[in-house]
Amino acid sequence: MTTETSPRIDRLQDAGSTAAPERPATSDLFGRTGSGPLSGLLIADFGRVLAGPYCTMLLADMGATVVKIESPDGDETRAWKPPVRDGQSTYYLSINRNKGSIALDLQDPDDRLIAQDIAGRADVVVENFKPNGLGRFGLDYDTVAATNPRVVYASITGFGTAGGASLPGYDLLVQALSGLMSLTGAPDSPAYRSGVAVFDVMTGLHAAIGILAALQERHRSGRGQRIEVNLMSSALSGMVNQTAGYLLSGNVPSRLGNEHPSIYPYEPLATGEGDIVIAIGNDPQFRRLCQALGTPALSDDARFATAHQRSLNREELRPLLQEALGKHGSAEWFEVLTKAQIPCAPINDVGQGLEFAERIGLNPVVEVGEGGDALPGIRNPITFSETPVSYDLIPPDHDAHREPILAWLRSTSRD
Missing domain, CATH: 3.40.50.10540 (Crotonobetainyl-coa:carnitine coa-transferase; domain 1)
Structure with a gap:
């Protein structure tokens, strides 16, 4: 422990004390x-x-x-x-x-x-x-x-x-x-x-x-x-779900590129200009996606109606989604799908990531120190x-x- 002139100023309450600690500068x-x-x-x-x-x-x-x-x-x-x-x-x-x-x-x-x-x-x-x-x-x-x-x-x-x-x-x-x-x-x-x-x-x-x-x-x-x-x-x-998946089921996961092992669509998909990441985590989101893409029948198709079926039949679903996405570019789809409350994102570089965070009010960049x-x-x-x-x-x-x-x-x- 140090004297009061030390920078260490322990304001934590003593064990058993009920007094509120002060927080002076x-x-x-x-x-x-x-x-x-x-x-x-x-x-x-x-x-x-x-x-x-x-x-x-x-x-x-x-x-x-x-x-x-x-x-x-x-x-x-x-x-x-x-x-x-x-x-x-x-x-x-x-x-x-x-x-x-x-x-x-x-x-x-x-x-x-x-x-x-x-x-x-x-x-x-x-x-x-x-x-x-x-x-x-x-x-x-x-x-x-x-x-x-x-x-x-x-x-x-x-x-x-x-x-x-x-x-x-x-x-x-x-x-x-x-x-x-x-x-x-x-x-x-x-x-x-x-x-x-x-x-x-x-x-x-x-x-x-x-x-x-x-x-x-x-x-x-x-x-x-x-x-x-x-x-x-x-x-x-x-590695959460990947290590747990092995422990609980004996499944040894492998490389899937940008795909998710358990849900689909959950990856970048090609549009008319650039890729867009679409992350569908439940059935209502998938139905909204199909409506926004102008393909509502896909959400009623037995192959795709549930998360489990979409995951099993992803190779059949992917080209159908990309055909619809090909009508517009990634920037336009980002705006359309976001308004429809569908999780999606263009693939930014680091600079664009900072710009996006600034645009949505996160103020990601701070000034460290003062003056010159x-x-x-x-x-x-x-x-x-x-x-x-x-x-x-x-x-x-x-x-x-x-x-x-x-x-x-x-x-x-x-x-």
Whole structure:
């Protein structure tokens, strides 16, 4: 625990208290001022690459003070180029806003003491080293918790701490080993990776959920704990119906391209100009689709009248739908079908996706930082009615906050 001059200001109620906690604005050691739901919380971030940094960025947006502890070489993603913005990796910039950075060589005794001091004052420690990789530096859970028993310590690995402990935790490897790649692509194509490191992102979200749950338990009991997440478990959970389908029926799913194994139509279909995705999840939607396409008799055809029959007879149904869709282009059909409350979408590129989100009022782009150094960023997807997220700090340069962090350590003490 820290003195009142520390950026850690624990406003969680004491266990058993019924008094409502106050939510005043606070200023942390990086000058962020706000009243986000996690303001006053200090996170020691030993995460690298994607899963850990994505998790801590989301928590930082919510007001937590995040101290990003980097090696002397810096987070690997600083070198992942192109694309770039003013010479900096956009990969790194995408997941490191609202943090401060200090570079520490854990092999160096003095730097190691600084890292231990930060972890000893933290509410939360996040790390994604190899299992027990921080143990030799006195930064493992048991060592940190010995002097900081309220710490919530989140460990992120690729394949857990048992038989997979020695495997490198890259998202692509998990996509291959989990079976996701066997599901991605056309039936006659090679297996493909997802266009995004989907399991890294998913695991970062699972870590954030676990951290928040552990903080709530600490609020009740006063005790911290260690939580563990790994990419492989996140993958098997995140494939939901596909993994459950195998467990419950013995069905081994295979690549279906853009088709869905259980419902139809649920794929891109050709129009007179471009493709349009149509996603029919129930019989009333299919009847509305047939009316909008000018083919109402299809919904009464015994081959297509129910979801199960449509799925079985998709090869007969597809050309009939495409014949009707060929009368207009995808943009016109999007307007017509949307008005008829039929789930559909043109296939946008990423820029068009952002433009569409802007058009429907989601305001997806925010300004991170202030003045001439400000950068555009993607909005945090969570909206709070009373304690809004904030976007105060641009992603830090390597070791940019060494002096304020060291000054804070000198000016405060641990209980």
